[in-house]
Amino acid sequence: MATLFLVIIYLAFISLGIPDSLLGAAWPIMRTDIGASFGFAGVLSMVAAGGTIVSSLASGQLIQRIGTGKLTLISCCITAGALLGFSAAPSMIWLVLLSIPLGLGGGAIDAALNHYVAEHYKAHHMNWLHCFWGVGATMGPIIMSYYMADHHSWRGGYSAVAVIQFTLAFILLLSLPLWKRRAAGVREQQVEDRNDQRAGATKTNVLRIKGVKPTLAAFMIYCGVEFTVGLWGASYLVGERHLSAETAAGWISLYYGGITLGRLVTGFITMKVHNRVLIRWGQSIAIAGGLLLLLPLFQLYLVGLILIGLGLAPIYPGLLHETPARFGSEHSAKLIGYQMAVAYTGSTLLPPLFGVIAAQAGIGIFPFIVLAFLAIMMISVERVNRLLKQKQTE
Secondary structure, eight states: OHHHHHHHHHHHHHHHHHHHHHHHHHHHHHHHHHTOOTTHHHHHHHHHHHHHHHHHHHHHHHHHHHOHHHHHHHHHHHHHHHHHHHHHOOSHHHHHHHHHHHHHHHHHHHHHHHHHHHHHSOTHHHHHHHHHHHHHHHHHHHHHHHHHHHSOOHHHHHHHHHHHHHHHHHHHHHHHHHHHHHHHTOOHHHHHHHHHHHHHHTTSOGGGSTTHHHHHHHHHHHHHHHHHHHHHHHHHHHHTSOOOHHHHHHHHHHHHHHHHHHHHHHHHHTTTSOHHHHHHHHHHHHHHHHHHTTOOGGGHHHHHHHHHHHHHTTHHHHHHHHHHHHHOHHHHHHHHHHHHHHHHHHHHHHHHHHHHHHHHHOGGGHHHHHHHHHHHHHHHHHHHHHHHHHHHHO
16 A cells, blocks of 8 residues: 555646646747746746745644545646646736736645655655656656647647646545545554643744754855756747757756656665765765856856756655754754745745846846855855854754
8 A cells, every 4th residue: 555655646646747747848939929028927926936935834733623635636726727728828927816826735745745644654655756746747748749830829739748747646535534544544643742742842943943044045046046946947048049949849858857856866875875975975976067057168058957966865754854854853844844835935936036037137147146155055054054063062
């Protein structure tokens, strides 16, 4: 049963990743079709991410009321309906309105399944869980590129993804009895241990713990740079490097492919190498990829996109997994909630901020902004390492 549940959860995370990469791949053609400005993609991204923040904060209470299985099913249906609406949206205002349920559904699935895996499965499954998000995020631009190349329609890409989401919803509906049986099998001792930890955690203001604030900053910048590259990378390749929209969408799929492959490999490497080492290597590789974006020779900027994806791969799941070890298991539940909230805030604010900057300075500013984000993230993570090292020596 544990293996069957992992298959269902991984499928759900694939479906979660597909919509995240669709907008950026479709935008070069989509914006001209609906008459939107260049920076309007940032508005849509911000609205969807705002819905994600709201649903992730409410997910704890919803899980207690209706359970993880039902919440995932309902959220998947909401997401599928929003994507189907995107495919038929006649104007910009409809895209804005539909971005709300798209974000609400995605955020609830993300928070519910992350919580479920943390409660019921070993740590390395967290890397593989996010690897399957990367599988979906890689599929999104491929699907969109196919429909734009062969059918000259971004709407067909959204329709196809909506069908995939409704198919998953049907699978989740069939699996509901298994979710109930699995929930009934949770040992009472695990519940008592978690209650004891939470009782101890309420006595401490976690934001005052050394290293927490720069860790939260790292999460915000991480999601900001990941979504900025995913949302605006295709526009950079089209506007600055003069690639076709279909080709650019294909390369963005390889960027997400780098994240996917990196997390698949990292899931095995974490059994031998400490998360802190992998995070440092990941940051270094991502910065190297950002530098390659500046080089016009031999299309190295395309290799740079893949390297950024590979470098980002171990950072997010690694930082999540390090939370209990760095700040204590009694604080980890609350801190992980905070980390996810600020991560979504980063994905809400930073991509639209780049859109505003690019509208004024030009899309050629893209590599410089990406490098700036990566540098700030590295500084934040290393500051945490120094603070915790000082704490250990005191």
